[in-house]
Amino acid sequence: MSAPKIALICGSLRKDSINKKLELALEKRLMAEGAKPVLIDLGAYDLPLYHGDLELPDGVKRLVTDLTACAGVIVVTPEYNGGLPPLLKNAIDWTSTFSTDHFTGPVWGLASCTPGPMSGIMCMRQLNYILMRVGTEVVPTQVGVGNAATAFDGDGHLVSEPSSSLAEKMIASLFLRIKQKAAIE
Numbered sequence: 131m132s133a134p135k136i137a138l139i140c141g142s143l144r145k146d147s148i149n150k151k152l153e154l155a156l157e158k159r160l161m162a163e164g165a166k167p168v169l170i171d172l173g174a175y176d177l178p179l180y181h182g183d184l185e186l187p188d189g190v191k192r193l194v195t196d197l198t199a200c201a202g203v204i205v206v207t208p209e210y211n212g213g214l215p216p217l218l219k220n221a222i223d224w225t226s227t228f229s230t231d232h233f234t235g236p237v238w239g240l241a242s243c244t245p246g247p248m249s250g251i252m253c254m255r256q257l258n259y260i261l262m263r264v265g266t267e268v269v270p271t272q273v274g275v276g277n278a279a280t281a282f283d284g285d286g287h288l289v290s291e292p293s294s295s296l297a298e299k300m301i302a303s304l305f306l307r308i309k310q311k312a313a314i315e
Contacts, residue, residue, distance in 0.1 A: 135167075143173045151286060153204075160204075170197070172217055174189075176188075177221055191228060193221065203239070206243070207240070208243070214257055237269060237304055237308050239272070239301070241254075244275070244276055254272045269300055272300065
């Protein structure tokens, strides 16, 4: 199998976000495994707040095209008050009005990082539910990273356990399903 393109989407736009830190740690792991990571910055697609009466923004089409070009997608998301950040939900809502190819084509993985011990479990459950409703195949292993202040080493690698092992398992599952899907097509 040639090096698969794997999109990484961070549900936070904040430059110093702990989820951005997790996204970059996963990017390093993907490169080490021979993948071609593609960082998707949701802020670059200029998606207004979803409203059914608005004309479809050009950014929606670009985002769908960019995601559909990848064999896999990993969403790294913060948890806001036990739920999904509006940025991520808005992107899902807008793109689902245009196409579902970006949901049904790539294999998806989920990850979340929190400053406290809970590791974004509630947000990942909600996201998994929403993605499955639009036909997405989400690998079962999710990467929850709690206590973010001690989860990364000085070089930005994810080192806390069991989070590090979960990341390894999620990436392996992602690669396996991508390989299996490619063999069928």
